[in-house]
Amino acid sequence: MNVERCVFCGKPATKLCDFPMGYTGIIFDLPKEEKTFDYKGNDITAEQLVTCSRPMCNECATEFHGMDFCPHCIEEMKEIINTRLIKSSRQRNYLKNQVRRGK
Template sequence: MVAKQRCFYCNNPATLLCDFRLGLPFGERLRDSKGREYDVTTIDKPLHTCDMPLCRDHAEYRGWLHIKAGRNSHFDSYDYCPEHVGMVDTGAPVMQDSEAERLRRVVVANAQRRLMRERGVRRSPPPPPEQGKLF
């Protein structure tokens, strides 16, 4: 029996994944006529997204997308996790799979720290003293 995935922010079943675009999949490096190299994306791989597991209560709804795939056409929603609320994901860079995975780990670490602060488990260190208070 496979365990159901749980929302990162609570214990409810996760029915959504964060759709914030971290980057575009790396295809290859090409060189233009002036000799400058640039990264080229590929359509063979899906976009790199955050993929934080979410319940409906913790997801920011951004809209619907119609996926036309012949007889398998369907609608899907765009939802963002609390770490990406209000952010814009246009202009995402081209990146390797390993870089996208590293960014996902950073988002999870930031979310864990924020949740710990909100729950009072870990307090932030006091701000450093002002210059006049040092002496």
């Protein structure tokens, strides 16, 4: 049997990275109860969300608000937090602490 490996350390992969990369762009008129969240002003379902999906092991994954992010995407998130995309210093500090603690 071919076991998928963590792309960061080579151990058996147990998770895929959930970091959002975009969405398919196909937005259907779904009943409100089926819509899961707002992404860039569009109500989309989880099936429409495109994620990083890098395979990784438990040790390389960082849980953040119920999602698992790979080391590469955690660095991306830190970059986003440190740029002007997040203008409020209060928001920036909150997110930095959340990423640091792996919440």
